[in-house]
Amino acid sequence: MPTHLRELKVAPGMSGGAQFFEDFLRRIDRYHEMRDFPAQKGPSYLSVHLRFGTVSVRQLAAAAWQQGGRGAQAWLSELIWRDFHHQILWHRPDIAGGHAFKPQYDALPWPNPPGHFEAWCAGRTGYPLVDAAMRQLDQTGYMHNRLRMVAASFLAKxxxxxxxxxxxxxxxxxxxxxxxxxxxxxxWAASVGCDAQPWFRIFNPVTQSERFDAQGRFIRRYLPELADVQDKFIHAPWTMPAAEQQRTGCMIGLSYPAPIVDHAAQRVRALDLFKQAAYVS
Ligand SMILES: Cc1cc2nc3c(=O)[nH]c(=O)nc-3n(C[C@H](O)[C@H](O)[C@H](O)COP(=O)(O)OP(=O)(O)OC[C@H]3O[C@@H](n4cnc5c(N)ncnc54)[C@H](O)[C@@H]3O)c2cc1C
Incomplete structure (x- = not known):
C-alpha cells in the first residue's frame, strides 16, 4: 500500500480511536514543534474520531490537561478551537446556510474566473504545495491543517x-x-468570519511551501511528476531553466501545469476586491 494511505489508514470504532490517541500520547510533547509540517507525523489524526463520536472530547481534554507541558497545551488549545466553532454555530445557525459571520461580507463580488475552481479541485494550479494538498484530500479524505489554511486562502484570495x-x-x-x-x-481563511484572518493578510503559497515543506518531501509524495525536481526549484518549478526541465523530465506546461495565476498580481486584486467593496473601515 502507498505510504500516504498506510499513514492515514483509519482504525474504526472506539478501539480505533483509543489506538490513535495512545499513539499520539507518545508524540504529544512535541506537538507544538511538529504540527505545522505536513511531511511529519505531527498532529493526532483524531478529527475523524471526534467527528463520529468514537472518542470522548472530555477524556481527550482531561488527558491533555493532566499531561501538561507545551505540546499538550498547544493541543488543548486546538480542542478549544473546535468548541469555539461549535459555539459560533449554535449562536449563529445562519452560517450553516453559507452566510458569512460578518453579514457585510455576504455580497462580496467574487470574480469566479472560469476554470479556476476546477483546477484547484484537481490539484492542477501549478503551485506545488496547494496541488499536493488537494491531491492528499482526494486520495485520503484528510488534509493537514496548515494545508487547509493555505489551500482555502489560495482559492479565495x-x-x-x-x-x-x-x-x-x-x-x-x-x-x-x-x-x-x-x-x-x-x-477564517476568506476573512469573512468571526475572529478571522485579517483581509489584508494573504498567504504566499511559495513562502508557505519553503517554510513548512522545505525539502519538498510532502510535495513529492503527492506530486510524483515533481519527484526529480531539485529542492531549489520544488516550491516554484516554473523557475526551472529549460535545460533543467529536460534533465528532470518535468516539462512545465506539459508534465506539470504552469502557474494558473501570478500570486503578486492576484494579491493586489484581492486587496482591491475587499477595498472597492467598501466593506472595510
Ligand atoms: C478551511 C478549513 C476547513 C476545515 N474543516 C474541518 C472539518 O471539516 N472538520 C474538522 O474536524 N476540522 C476542520 N478544520 C480544522 C483542522 O484543520 C482539523 O481539525 C485538523 O486538521 C484535523 O486533524 P487532526 O485531528 O490531526 O488535528 P490536531 O492538530 O491533532 O487537532 C486535534 C483536534 O482539534 C480540533 N481542531 C484542530 N484545529 C482546529 C481548528 N482550526 N478548528 C476547529 N477544530 C480544530 C479537531 O477536532 C482536531 O481533531 C478545518 C480547517 C480549515 C482551515
Missing part, C-alpha cells in the same frame, strides 16, 4: 473564487467533515 464553493467541496471530500469547524475554517 489568489484564484478569487467564492469561498463557499471550497467549503462545499471540502464538505463532500473530508472524512472528518464537521459543519462548524469547516465553516469556521473557511470563513
Amino acid at each position: 489568489d484564484l478569487l473564487v467564492d469561498w463557499r464553493l471550497g467549503e462545499k467541496y471540502f464538505a463532500d471530500k473530508l472524512i472528518d467533515f464537521d459543519l462548524a469547524a469547516n465553516s469556521g475554517g473557511w470563513q
Whole structure:
C-alpha cells in the first residue's frame, strides 16, 4: 500500500480511536514543534474520531490537561478551537446556510474566473504545495491543517473564487467533515468570519511551501511528476531553466501545469476586491 494511505489508514470504532490517541500520547510533547509540517507525523489524526463520536472530547481534554507541558497545551488549545466553532454555530445557525459571520461580507463580488475552481479541485494550479494538498484530500479524505489554511486562502484570495464553493467541496471530500469547524475554517481563511484572518493578510503559497515543506518531501509524495525536481526549484518549478526541465523530465506546461495565476498580481486584486467593496473601515 502507498505510504500516504498506510499513514492515514483509519482504525474504526472506539478501539480505533483509543489506538490513535495512545499513539499520539507518545508524540504529544512535541506537538507544538511538529504540527505545522505536513511531511511529519505531527498532529493526532483524531478529527475523524471526534467527528463520529468514537472518542470522548472530555477524556481527550482531561488527558491533555493532566499531561501538561507545551505540546499538550498547544493541543488543548486546538480542542478549544473546535468548541469555539461549535459555539459560533449554535449562536449563529445562519452560517450553516453559507452566510458569512460578518453579514457585510455576504455580497462580496467574487470574480469566479472560469476554470479556476476546477483546477484547484484537481490539484492542477501549478503551485506545488496547494496541488499536493488537494491531491492528499482526494486520495485520503484528510488534509493537514496548515494545508487547509493555505489551500482555502489560495482559492479565495489568489484564484478569487467564492469561498463557499471550497467549503462545499471540502464538505463532500473530508472524512472528518464537521459543519462548524469547516465553516469556521473557511470563513477564517476568506476573512469573512468571526475572529478571522485579517483581509489584508494573504498567504504566499511559495513562502508557505519553503517554510513548512522545505525539502519538498510532502510535495513529492503527492506530486510524483515533481519527484526529480531539485529542492531549489520544488516550491516554484516554473523557475526551472529549460535545460533543467529536460534533465528532470518535468516539462512545465506539459508534465506539470504552469502557474494558473501570478500570486503578486492576484494579491493586489484581492486587496482591491475587499477595498472597492467598501466593506472595510
Ligand atoms: C478551511 C478549513 C476547513 C476545515 N474543516 C474541518 C472539518 O471539516 N472538520 C474538522 O474536524 N476540522 C476542520 N478544520 C480544522 C483542522 O484543520 C482539523 O481539525 C485538523 O486538521 C484535523 O486533524 P487532526 O485531528 O490531526 O488535528 P490536531 O492538530 O491533532 O487537532 C486535534 C483536534 O482539534 C480540533 N481542531 C484542530 N484545529 C482546529 C481548528 N482550526 N478548528 C476547529 N477544530 C480544530 C479537531 O477536532 C482536531 O481533531 C478545518 C480547517 C480549515 C482551515
